[in-house]
Amino acid sequence: MNAVANPPHLRVEGLTKTFGPVIANSDVSFQVERGEILCLLGENGAGKSTLSSCLYGFYQADKGRIFYEGKEVEFHSPRDAIACGIGMVHQHFVLVTPMSVIENIVLGTHEHGWALGVEEAERRVRDLCGRYDIDLDLDAKIWQLSVGEQQWVEIVKALYLGAELLILDEPTAVLTPQESDKLFRIIRRMTGDGLSIIMISHKLNEVMQSDHVAVLRRGKIVDTVRTADVTKEDLTSMMVGRPVMLQAEREDMEPGETILEVAGLRVRNDKDQHAVKGMSFKVHAHEILGIAGVSGNGQNELFEALMGVRDTDSGQIWLHGEDVTHQNPRQMVEHGIGYIPDDRFRAGLVGSFSVAENTILGLQKNPRFSDGPLLNFRRILNFANEAIKRFGIVTPGPHARTDTLSGGNAQKIILAREFWSASCCILANQPTRGLDVGVIEYVHQMLLEKRRDGFAIVLASEELEDILALSDRIAVVFKGEIMGVFRSDEVDIQKLGLLMAGQRDAAAQSDGKPYVKVV
Ligand SMILES: Nc1ncnc2c1ncn2[C@@H]1O[C@H](COP(=O)(O)OP(=O)(O)OP(=O)(O)O)[C@@H](O)[C@H]1O
Ligand SMILES: [Mg+2]
Numbered sequence: 001m002n003a004v005a006n007p008p009h010l011r012v013e014g015l016t017k018t019f020g021p022v023i024a025n026s027d028v029s030f031q032v033e034r035g036e037i038l039c040l041l042g043e044n045g046a047g048k049s050t051l052s053s054c055l056y057g058f059y060q061a062d063k064g065r066i067f068y069e070g071k072e073v074e075f076h077s078p079r080d081a082i083a084c085g086i087g088m089v090h091q092h093f094v095l096v097t098p099m100s101v102i103e104n105i106v107l108g109t110h111e112h113g114w115a116l117g118v119e120e121a122e123r124r125v126r127d128l129c130g131r132y133d134i135d136l137d138l139d140a141k142i143w144q145l146s147v148g149e150q151q152w153v154e155i156v157k158a159l160y161l162g163a164e165l166l167i168l169d170e171p172t173a174v175l176t177p178q179e180s181d182k183l184f185r186i187i188r189r190m191t192g193d194g195l196s197i198i199m200i201s202h203k204l205n206e207v208m209q210s211d212h213v214a215v216l217r218r219g220k221i222v223d224t225v226r227t228a229d230v231t232k233e234d235l236t237s238m239m240v241g242r243p244v245m246l247q248a249e250r251e252d253m254e255p256g257e258t259i260l261e262v263a264g265l266r267v268r269n270d271k272d273q274h275a276v277k278g279m280s281f282k283v284h285a286h287e288i289l290g291i292a293g294v295s296g297n298g299q300n301e302l303f304e305a306l307m308g309v310r311d312t313d314s315g316q317i318w319l320h321g322e323d324v325t326h327q328n329p330r331q332m333v334e335h336g337i338g339y340i341p342d343d344r345f346r347a348g349l350v351g352s353f354s355v356a357e358n359t360i361l362g363l364q365k366n367p368r369f370s371d372g373p374l375l376n377f378r379r380i381l382n383f384a385n386e387a388i389k390r391f392g393i394v395t396p397g398p399h400a401r402t403d404t405l406s407g408g409n410a411q412k413i414i415l416a417r418e419f420w421s422a423s424c425c426i427l428a429n430q431p432t433r434g435l436d437v438g439v440i441e442y443v444h445q446m447l448l449e450k451r452r453d454g455f456a457i458v459l460a461s462e463e464l465e466d467i468l469a470l471s472d473r474i475a476v477v478f479k480g481e482i483m484g485v486f487r488s489d490e491v492d493i494q495k496l497g498l499l500m501a502g503q504r505d506a507a508a509q510s511d512g513k514p515y516v517k518v519v
Contacts, residue, residue, distance in 0.1 A: 122138065253472075
């Protein structure tokens with residue numbers, strides 16, 4: 001009877017949402033209690049973002065009922081959901097970049113914003129930031145902020161609009177591990193105030209910090225469990241339907257000849273400042289060189305320079321002993337380099353193209369896909385179908401537009417293409433970002449297989465466990481410089497963490513070994 005007196009904060013009953021023939025959500029039912037964190041967990045394409053968008057009024061469900069504090073509600077647009085007390089931060093968020101933080105927060109919210117007067121609005125925003133210890137420069141322009149800071153703007157905006165139930169779609173995908181910890185601390189403060197959170201994450205360490213987990217599989221809820229009652233392995237089996245190896249196992253292997261060599265590389269960022277300040281390293285055949293660093297310490301510029309996407313100021317790059325400095329991306333592809341960029345829709349895919357077109361993007365001239373000047377569509381389709389099968393890409397077929405794919409499934413197209421086309425070297429910048437654990441396992445196996453085949457691999461990841469498990473050597477980068485290169489069996493997470501924060505001395509003291517060991 002308690003349930004009647006004290007209804008859940010949100011209850012969903014039999015929600016179904018289709019896109020043409022695709023059933024994204026099928027008869028979904030679950031509930032969120034006040035003051036709890038509920039995690040939505042599921043493979044790429046399981047329907048998490050779609051479900052969230054239905055709860056936020058962004059999509060209208062075909063069937064099903066939504067109850068807010070026991071009262072049935074119907075949302076025709078996000079405006080209705082906001083009025084009811086629901087806020088959402090999307091997987092790919094939208095802010096007006098030339099405007100300031102405060103303008104974005106009060107923008108388009110007459111009843112809360114301009115009617116109050118800017119000063120009153122600003123005071124309220126400051127109060128909110130103060131209460132939750134959110135560090136935001138309200139006068140900064142959006143374009144000046146990091147992606148992580150932009151996400152804070154979105155969160156504060158939702159709170160400012162009166163959200164009591166906040167939906168966060170993969171909020172930590174764009175955060176460093178330190179920023180993610182902070183997000184969780186703040187979220188806990190919010191739930192302490194009686195707010196409720198629905199959160200989507202593929203990172204099991206984070207999922208374990210929630211109160212309940214609702215597991216989705218192919219659009220259906222498999223089960224909703226109390227987090228305290230399950231292990232990461234249980235959750236993995238529930239979502240993937242089979243046990244998954246959460247940690248890669250790398251066999252011992254002698255490195256071969258030098259494939260990629262970089263000396264004194266200096267590269268500028270978009271603001272024309274030096275982001276890479278004289279990096280030098282070698283990568284051999286049968287070797288994975290891990291790049292560990294907090295994002296924004298020159299990794300992206302390094303990868304872009306290696307691929308020829310961004311020009312170098314000084315320094316040299318050799319491939320198999322041949323000087324390839326200043327060559328363009330097409331030439332680098334022809335040399336056999338595969339490139340997985342960190343921002344898939346900016347650098348790796350064309351959203352309006354079909355899945356098939358994207359699986360061969362940049363490879364149009366490859367004899368496998370063309371007969372002289374003409375493309376061979378039959379072979380392209382075969383290749384795309386093979387990629388869809390091998391990577392388990394969730395899509396109606398090779399003709400579907402790429403921007404209708406879920407985040408993780410879009411990433412798999414790049415992986416399929418680059419793993420196939422590369423012949424000697426792979427540059428992988430955050431290759432598993434946004435992927436579910438089953439696919440991560442597969443990508444790790446692919447990287448290790450390429451290593452076995454004699455490839456040289458450069459791998460950047462913010463997941464230090466992955467870097468440690470996969471890499472033969474690890475270069476730690478900080479403010480555009482390499483703090484040291486270590487054999488992966490010589491360092492641990494703690495020492496890497498200190499070096500990534502630029503604390504060489506503390507890192508040296510932590511185990512009494514010299515802090516720079518170049519091997
Ligand atoms: N606008 C759309 N048009 C057509 N199909 C869509 C659209 N949006 C989503 N889908 C399809 O609905 C299914 C669920 O997608 P959704 O984005 O909800 O997955 P997800 O669980 O969020 O995955 P990820 O973890 O990769 O982000 C997928 O098959 C996707 O291709
Ligand atoms: Mg999603």
